[in-house]
Amino acid sequence: AQSVTQLGSHVSVSEGALVLLRCNYSSSVPPYLFWYVQYPNQGLQLLLKYTTGATLVKGINGFEAEFKKSETSFHLTKPSAHMSDAAEYFCAVSLNACNNRKLIWGLGTSLAVNP
Amino acid sequence: NAGVTQTPKFQVLKTGQSMTLQCAQDMNHNSMYWYRQDPGMGLRLIYYSASEGTTDKGEVPNGYNVSRLNKREFSLRLESAAPSQTSVYFCASVPRLNNEQFFGPGTRLTVL
Numbered sequence: 688a689q690s691v692t693q694l695g696s697h698v699s700v701s702e703g704a705l706v707l708l709r710c711n712y713s714s715s716v717p718p719y720l721f722w723y724v725q726y727p728n729q730g731l732q733l734l735l736k737y738t739t740g741a742t743l744v745k746g747i748n749g750f751e752a753e754f755k756k757s758e759t760s761f762h763l764t765k766p767s768a769h770m771s772d773a774a775e776y777f778c779a780v781s782l783n784a785c786n787n788r789k790l791i792w793g794l795g796t797s798l799a800v801n802p
Numbered sequence: 803n804a805g806v807t808q809t810p811k812f813q814v815l816k817t818g819q820s821m822t823l824q825c826a827q828d829m830n831h832n833s834m835y836w837y838r839q840d841p842g843m844g845l846r847l848i849y850y851s852a853s854e855g856t857t858d859k860g861e862v863p864n865g866y867n868v869s870r871l872n873k874r875e876f877s878l879r880l881e882s883a884a885p886s887q888t889s890v891y892f893c894a895s896v897p898r899l900n901n902e903q904f905f906g907p908g909t910r911l912t913v914l
Contacts, residue, residue, distance in 0.1 A: 696842070719901050721901075721902070723903075723905075728908075729907060729908075730806075730892055730905035730906055730907045730908050731845075731892070731894075731903075731905045732905065733902050733903075733904075736901075736902060738901075777844065777845065781901040789835075789847065789850065789860075790901070790903060792844050792845045793844060794842065794843065794844040795844050
């Protein structure tokens with residue numbers, strides 16, 4: 688069965704430090720990969736996505752992620768954390784682009800940014 | 803465009819009461835989804851609708867029913883609410899040629 692694993696349910700960084708949120712997936716076919724962000728008391732919004740092509744994907748707010756097929760990973764990074772980055776981050780995988788748009792979700796990583 | 807809207811934003815029910823959560827999207831999307839979000843459990847799919855007139859069960863459909871009223875609207879009904887249904891409910895929609903899901907702001911439901 689397909690699955691998504693986010694390593695670390697809570698991550699804490701200092702303002703200005705590197706942000707690294709880890710996501711690994713299991714899939715027998717090439718996946719579509721997503722990172723979503725959820726700010727407190729809000730819905731989820733798309734941060735970035737990988738479908739095909741370049742494996743390094745840039746998203747909003749300075750975030751980027753790299754699809755590494757050999758490692759089945761799609762880790763999210765940001766060079767310098769900002770206080771406004773404090774939120775819940777979800778990794779998700781879609782296995783069928785055409786007929787079934789269901790996403791398989793990770794459990795989320797809560798990012799805290801310390802001043 | 804308003805995107806995906808959900809009503810109500812907050813609701814408190816007593817055990818056994820019924821209610822319908824409303825979701826509407828104005829982006830002409832084909833697919834719509836209902837999720838519940840609980841601490842430490844991420845997002846769990848309740849029901850989805852791949853297109854107008856079709857609905858399918860997700861991972862946790864028990865205790866819920868849905869109606870895809872038209873292309874814009876997808877409602878979620880709790881016939882007899884239970885405390886285990888206390889959660890935050892999110893509706894999402896997806897365009898035809900894209901897997902990106904667009905989320906509503908959520909409904910916080912408490913069942914006493």
